[in-house]
Amino acid sequence: MELQKPRGTRDFLFEEMKERKYVEGTLRGVFETYGYQEIKTPLFEDLSLFTLKSGEGIMEQIYHFKDKGGRDLALRPELTAPVARLYINQLQKVPKPIKMYYFGSCFRYERPQAGRFRQFWQLGCELIGGKSPDAEGEVIAMAAHSLEKIGLTDFEIHIGDLGIIRGILNQAQLEDQDQIMALIDKGDVEELKSCLERVETDQKYKDILLNLIGVQGHREVMEEVREILEDYPDASKSLQELERLLDVLESFGFSNYVVNLGIARGLDYYSGTVFEIYVHGLGAQKQISGGGTYNLIEVFGGEKVESTGFAFGFDRVMEALKQQKSTLPLAKTVEVFVAPVSPEMKFKSFEIADKLRKEGIATETDLAGRKFKKLLSHANNLGARYVVLVGARDLEQGHVTIKDMDSSLQEQVALEEVVNLLVSKIRR
RNA sequence: GCCGGGGUGGGGUAGGUGGUUAUCCUACGGGACUGUGGAUCCCGCGACUCGGGUUCGAAUCUCGGCCCCGGCCCCA
Incomplete structure (x- = not known):
């Protein structure tokens, strides 16, 4: 060095x-x-x-x-x-x-x-x-x-x-x-x-x-x-x-x-x-x-x-x-990770990330062109509580999927509801 | 400024009486696996703090610098 x-x-x-x-x-x-x-x-x-x-x-x-x-x-x-x-x-x-x-x-x-x-x-x-x-x-x-x-x-x-x-x-x-x-x-x-x-x-x-x-x-x-x-x-x-x-x-x-x-x-x-x-x-x-x-x-x-x-x-x-081994109450770096399932979903992911950020929610999305499987792993490493899966199949019906990383449960949510739902979950 | 202990991949380490390609874990990149993570396996990446000396040969011995850790002094 x-x-x-x-x-x-x-x-x-x-x-x-x-x-x-x-x-x-x-x-x-x-x-x-x-x-x-x-x-x-x-x-x-x-x-x-x-x-x-x-x-x-x-x-x-x-x-x-x-x-x-x-x-x-x-x-x-x-x-x-x-x-x-x-x-x-x-x-x-x-x-x-x-x-x-x-x-x-x-x-x-x-x-x-x-x-x-x-x-x-x-x-x-x-x-x-x-x-x-x-x-x-x-x-x-x-x-x-x-x-x-x-x-x-x-x-x-x-x-x-x-x-x-x-x-x-x-x-x-x-x-x-x-x-x-x-x-x-x-x-x-x-x-x-x-x-x-x-x-x-x-x-x-x-x-x-x-x-x-x-x-x-x-x-x-x-x-x-x-x-x-x-x-x-x-x-x-x-x-x-x-x-x-x-x-x-x-x-x-x-x-x-x-x-x-x-x-x-x-x-x-x-x-x-x-x-x-x-x-x-x-x-x-x-x-x-x-x-x-x-x-x-x-x-x-x-x-x-x-x-x-x-x-x-x-x-x-x-x-x-x-x-004294105190554990301090520290803020999360990332609350939500927006994951495009396939490369074509990139722009849609960016749009969602943008809306979440404007609501003051710490949001990360994929900037490294990772494959979907790696994205979940990455989101997990970042400590994100929720992942928004943006995929073509959901999107055709106007949905995305929200995955709770702690419980592994996921639900389909209408595109226009995503931001409100996440805001209420996180602010709770 | 003085005294002691140290420095091996990004992090943590093995080796240390000199002798092949420097060990293992982890992290990182890729793959097995084209819409489901923290599992496994495979591949890859990557280090002897710097300089001089001894030697056929130095991560290993020796001297010096730099830096880190602890103590003195002083301070917060």
Whole structure:
């Protein structure tokens, strides 16, 4: 094979595309019932859009190039920045809150792996100008409802708040906060411990920090955290906000969350509530979604406005469904096959196919000049539910024959009744 | 970028200590079968990832590239 697709990219064939379209359509449907409207931004942007917010890790993975005019451009590695750019360009004076969603591919130059590709799809949303914790709660509830709607069951939504840990770090007046946050995000407790040992500050801060990042559980863990944070006003305030968020979430009908104060997230622009969704069993790439509240718009020079968003790693959602062995309700490719019994019946077959298609019925007929016997076999392979047999003998009496491929029963039908009959059978 | 495992017709595979025409299943095209399918039989089509090395001879041994799979890093 001399022609190969680029490393880390995929071709999707018929069945897989059907599954992806089903999931995409279902998720869009959920987003739209929450009042989100779709937007679409360019596949490439000015490189500076992605360098401005200094996600250093992402910089190494960016596909960038110069166009013929010498402009530095980049294939988008993520979609939050383009959406923030769009907001600043066009939407600042639109009534708040603004609810937008998107579905599109992103590109990162990394080592392909299970659930990781160089071109991958994200389906996500941004809610700009809502007030915490109501907006955050609704966003997280929507994420949960989305997954329920596509039939995914074994996911976990972990919710944390960066304000709590930052509150401690600030009160401890620690330097190298970024490094510490990175270690927390990584979940590398040993490395974090040795890092903290090198830092000069009161031991009590270190203890609290190590204590906090281990906190994981349902509502009941809030009580102990509250005690731990008694003497730390900033962190306590964040904790109260987190509790209010849980109230909101429960009233929006989702209570199966996990409070996890060890979530930090890689991107620097997150500020308050953060959440991640995991599906265990996906291996190293178990995270199917991540999001939270961020201040990217301010970073880009817009007026400060509260924004919350998240994105599903669409490919990982598909992988999770596959692993869960879900059978998705997929549409048939072909409902009806119109089979000319002999070559002279070709035009009559085309006429019938045309009428069925204009009624919106997926119809196939013979374009390969197959013999009649092969046509039935072919119709069977296509999964057609009905075959219309168009033959000279029937036609002399103004009939055709409709064969039900499941039951093998067939009936003669007057030519002018065929379309109506099939429409009513299929729509039933 | 680093570490490990792989790459044989469209899909799935056998062969692997070097030696005739590279095995089988499936799919595909045709026929047995000129108005009845998913059965059977026959015929056909079609592959050793690419390049170098060792050798009389390489799918097989060896080196390198490319790609795939898994892990690290990072992330979705």
